[in-house]
Amino acid sequence: MQFGIFTVSDITQDPTTGRTPTEAERIQATITIAKHAEAVGLDVFALGEHHNPPFWSSSPTTTLAYIAGQTSTLRLSTATTLITTNDPVKIAEDYAMLQHVSGGRIDLMLGRGNTGPVYPWFGKDIRQGLPLTLENYELLRRLWREDVVDWEGRFRTPLQGFTSTPRPLDGVPPFVWHGSIRSPEIAEQAASHGDGFFANHIFWPASHTQRMIALYRQRYEHHGHGRADQAIVGLGGQVFMRKNSQDAVRDFRPYFDNAPVYGHGPSLEEFTSQTPLTVGSPQEVIDKTLGFRDYVGDYQRQLFLMDHAGLPLKTVLEQLDLLGEEVVPVLRREFAKNRPADVPDAPTHESLVAAAYGDAAPRQATPNPNRGDNLTVGSPYQDTPVEAPTSSGSAFGPAATRSTATRSTSIR
């Protein structure tokens, strides 16, 4: 099981000092936090995407590429990548690039966005949020899996003979998680492709998360990717710890009371009883987190939000120390107990390469000289086209009705 942290990149005033960090400070602090996450033994760092203040992370792959260069084992992900307003072509290119520079230490989590105007800023209509999500993802999948793509849809200019470069590392697209808190359609989308499903239930009662995950698991099995309990599930969480519980509550309360999302709403006590937020000792965090398994089953990835609401860098690093030294080792041990052997771990680049090629050497895409014409001549790459070894078909969208992949030069 993977453990890690995620950040939404908010730049929030520290309510205890009245000071708001600069963009430059918060960006550097986040890089420090990511490196510290690796140092304390965490597996994953995931970064949000926003296009408005007070957030800074408008260009996640730039930041993640730098972090990749500063780390060696940390797996980098997003929380979330906007599949609605980003051009799927640019997502395909950016994250294939990130795969290459990080040595395959990436995956990504798709989401729909969190502020209404982000749609019109990028020329989109928020009422088309779901159709955009479905169409853009279908195109993204093809761009990673087919060397040459002819495509026409409702929301983007058509493509004729387009090749997304670089081809995914070792010919294996990054693993994709779909994040949603309330849309059954997204659970269905994740299930239909056998992708991961991430429920960020930090602001949300456990009963909702349970329903979403159960639906995703049921549909995962329905689409033939495995048993329901083998589906790939990730959960969000939020914690604040001190050695003893009272100190944690006392120190976190001003941040809670003034936080951007839940501040000035319910009391800390109401909120911690209704959501997974845990404010207390490391043991309380362990107990609450282990309880997640009781309602979603054995799962693959647990991410914690640790740097939200104006918490200063020093405090966040202390939190990571507690998380890495006292909490996660126990969680690893306890979650491993009674976990069926055939419940998989979250896919990694290595596991996806092994699944696609077995013992054979993975594809290394080598282009032919550019003849300026992908339409009439064969593949732009030197290797021979073969049938795609993909097992997961599309349940909807244009791909569902295509009888064969067009000009598919896939793995091997």
Next chain:
Amino acid sequence: MTKRIVVISSGLSTPSSTRQLADRLAADSVAQLRERGVEVEVETFELRDLAHDITNHLLLGFAPPKLEAVLDKLATADGLIAVTPIFTTSYAGLFKSFLDVIDPQSLTDLPVLIGATGGTPRHSLAIDYAIRPVFTYLHANPVTTGVFAATSDWGGGGDGVRSLPDRIFRGAKEFAELVERTDRSELVNDPFALDRPMGHLVGGLAGE
């Protein structure tokens, strides 16, 4: 099959004339349905009791458990009796806040009997210019008679020709006719419906 009616009263004081009107509307509706041989269950909720939950829902995007239970009952009801005081020429802010946290699709085809209370009969049209359009927007099915009770209606100074009990009777009759006919509670579609028990899906420890 037993019909389920939800009564929402948005009065702020205790006791409240809004609640009193809600109870009268409910009592007449139940009496008329029983006369037609229809079994009926009524559950009444005071928004005052849910005021903090409603505000938290507005701020956070999810319903605390007590509010969620009410929203679930509303979504699967056969009829709604909605009564609000008129403040500053319109529905009470708490009433609108409650409507704002309802899933916009969850009142579709729901028979609604609107009631309102106010200081003077001069505000009685607020039912038709302020409240009815909201239910129309939500694709609910409000009956044509809305019942407004001014303070004077509770004593001798009320309308002597079309008295409050007459108006309640008329609204309740229209409402009972719709409730008797509706089959919406049988049509409610849960997008999260599962094909087997939750525990069987999650497996492992949670499945035991």
